[in-house]
Amino acid sequence: MEEMEDKRNLALRIAVDAGVLDECEYHDGTYTEGSNDIEEAYKLGNARITSGELEGAFDSRREMTDLIKEVVTENCADECYSCARHRDE
Template sequence: MKEQQDKQNDVALKIAIDAGVLIRCKKHEEIVFNGGEETQEAYLLGNERFSKGELGDVFTYRRDMTDAIKDTVATHQASTCSSCAK
């Protein structure tokens, strides 16, 4: 169960980054922060990928995907890299 949850979180993070909602720091790749786009952009991209069947091995239900995106974006609300800001 935890392994599936981790996989869903990883895919949700990738969707949010691909949509520009979140971005990775160029110096500290492990750090992700707010990219400026609205969360709606990630939902749209995720729904497009879900409809194309690209996420079937990760998400059974569309709602699980949107919930994972919502939680992922909420977890990464900083506007800058915390390591660069030091």
């Protein structure tokens, strides 16, 4: 279970680094939709596997792209829910 969480966190970091997701500057661990298409995260992840940076991190490239898609789908809100809640109070 811990290994899968590590893989999901790595997929999330790839999505953020690729600009597909943005992390709220005020609320760590809260993400919103970024300006780039998910394909940019796939390309970045594949480039990192090719360069050896992610050697052994994922069982396959397919596993990596599936996890990127999963974390992007789960975290692609239009705005930070914490910021929205504080604004609306």
